Amino acid sequence: MVRLTAIAMAALFVAAPIAQAQQHILGDYYAYGRNADGTAYSGTVEILPNGPNQVIVNWSVGSSYSGIGTLSGDVLTVEWGANHPAFYIVMSDGELHGTWGDGEGLELLSRNPR
Secondary structure, eight states: OHHHHHHHHHHHHHHHHHHHHHHHHOEEEEEEEEOTTSOEEEEEEEEEEOSSSEEEEEEESSSEEEEEEEEETTEEEEEOSSSSOEEEEEOTTSOEEEEETTTTEEEEEESSOO
16 A cells, blocks of 8 residues: 555646646647648647646637647647647746647747737
């Protein structure tokens, strides 16, 4: 029983940094992107909590999309119903720099309008 408690405590200490990092990315963003054909788009994105290391991502960029994201370190991977997930790098300034469509689409999520 003591061994199980020690393992559970260790898991909590590992999960704490992930939960703190997740808190850092929650909220509303302005989205600026480029489609695979080169056309630009913009809109808004909302990132909501969905468990210890998961988030819900809601895009409103002309059309509405929704996905489930998993944060691992500074990489957010979002499964949104397409053939390929969206990947974002969480930058030190709080922006998320991403790619989607197997790298053919690009997206910037920023707390500030551009």
